[in-house]
Amino acid sequence: MEEQIKNIAENAIKEIGNAQNANALYDIRVKYLGKKGEFTAVLRGMKDLSSEQRPIIGGMVNKYKEELENLITEKEKQFAEKELQRKLKEEKVDVTLPSTKVTRGSKHPLNRVIEEIEDLFVSMGYDVVDGPELETDEYCFERLNLPKGHPARDMQDSFYITTEYLLRTQTSSVQARAMLANTEKTPIRIIVPGKTYRREDDATHSHQFNQVEGLVIDENITLAHLKGTLEVFMRKLLGEKTELRFRPSYFPFTEPSYEVDVSCFKCGGKGCNLCKQTGWIELLGAGMVHPNVLKMNGYDPEKYTGFAFGTGLDRLAMFKYGITDMRYLYRNDVRFLKQFDQMDID
Numbered sequence: 641m642e643e644q645i646k647n648i649a650e651n652a653i654k655e656i657g658n659a660q661n662a663n664a665l666y667d668i669r670v671k672y673l674g675k676k677g678e679f680t681a682v683l684r685g686m687k688d689l690s691s692e693q694r695p696i697i698g699g700m701v702n703k704y705k706e707e708l709e710n711l712i713t714e715k716e717k718q719f720a721e722k723e724l725q726r727k728l729k730e731e732k733v734d735v736t737l738p739s740t741k742v743t744r745g746s747k748h749p750l751n752r753v754i755e756e757i758e759d760l761f762v763s764m765g766y767d768v769v770d771g772p773e774l775e776t777d778e779y780c781f782e783r784l785n786l787p788k789g790h791p792a793r794d795m796q797d798s799f800y801i802t803t804e805y806l807l808r809t810q811t812s813s814v815q816a817r818a819m820l821a822n823t824e825k826t827p828i829r830i831i832v833p834g835k836t837y838r839r840e841d842d843a844t845h846s847h848q849f850n851q852v853e854g855l856v857i858d859e860n861i862t863l864a865h866l867k868g869t870l871e872v873f874m875r876k877l878l879g880e881k882t883e884l885r886f887r888p889s890y891f892p893f894t895e896p897s898y899e900v901d902v903s904c905f906k907c908g909g910k911g912c913n914l915c916k917q918t919g920w921i922e923l924l925g926a927g928m929v930h931p932n933v934l935k936m937n938g939y940d941p942e943k944y945t946g947f948a949f950g951t952g953l954d955r956l957a958m959f960k961y962g963i964t965d966m967r968y969l970y971r972n973d974v975r976f977l978k979q980f981d982q983m984d985i986d
């Protein structure tokens with residue numbers, strides 16, 4: 641039996657010596673040291689040996705197994721080292737080659753306007769919040785005092801997904817969400833920039849556009865607060881000389897309601913092609929939050945008042961940067977986008 645063990649070991653050593661690669665070593669390990677390997681077979685025969693012989697044979701097998709294991713591991717290391725050297729040689733990177741040029745992108749004019757508005761309102765203590773673009777009829781209309789069948793819904797041609805779900809036509813939907821989410825019914829001061837959708841498509845309208853909504857609710861909020869806030873807003877964005885004009889209007893969620901015009905920043909109010917010779921440009925809808933809206937969303941109209949406003953960011957960006965066609969904003973033409981790189985350094 642000792643002879644047999646010695647033979648197995650010698651064969652194994654020879655094979656290890658001849659192995660050409662890591663795969664061959666793996667096979668050898670399985671063949672000799674594996675569960676079904678040759679040494680295991682020998683050990684299985686030990687039950688027939690005398691009790692004196694058993695430890696001797698067992699010790700011998702273990703010694704050889706250990707030796708073989710060491711030999712295999714050693715050789716594996718050699719192969720791994722060789723492989724590493726080969727890779728280092730073949731996959732060498734020439735660091736002296738010129739690099740590929742990294743081109744810097746530029747911020748989209750819409751995002752520039754959004755960020756500027758956010759910075760301004762955050763500095764005045766507002767929170768920036770958002771809401772879902774796929775909205776329910778309830779939040780988009782009903783909770784804003786526009787029950788089903790209300791004629792003012794006609795002004796907002798909508799994309800309905802089901803009878804209950806639609807793509808929001810106005811960021812005003814987040815007004816109701818913010819009021820309901822505030823379970824303590826504490827004062828609210830938020831702006832909501834975001835995408836909105838309507839079923840229209842011509843040179844001055846896109847089926848997808850952007851709005852920013854503002855909502856303030858607190859005790860003793862008056863129209864004066866709304867006027868002051870919009871003045872700061874428009875002057876910061878369009879220039880300190882900008883004047884505002886409030887025209888009575890109608891929105892179901894505000895009472896009173898206004899459309900707010902700004903003096904034309906191209907001609908300073910004298911009249912030009914941009915303002916169609918009127919000196920004014922219509923930019924915002926606004927008003928005092930309707931008591932029904934406060935009540936419907938959990939605020940006591942006896943205690944609280946509030947103001948709200950909404951404006952189209954696309955138009956704002958167009959005026960601010962002198963963009964003549966709204967569709968440029970959505971074409972992602974790099975030549976167009978690049979022009980705004982220099983503009984924010986002021």
Ligand code: DAH
Pocket residue numbers: 809810811812853854891893894924925926927928947948949950951
């Ligand atoms: N949501 C209105 C629209 O899209 C704009 C608007 C008007 C928003 C008056 C307001 C508001 O918050 O008070 O036409």
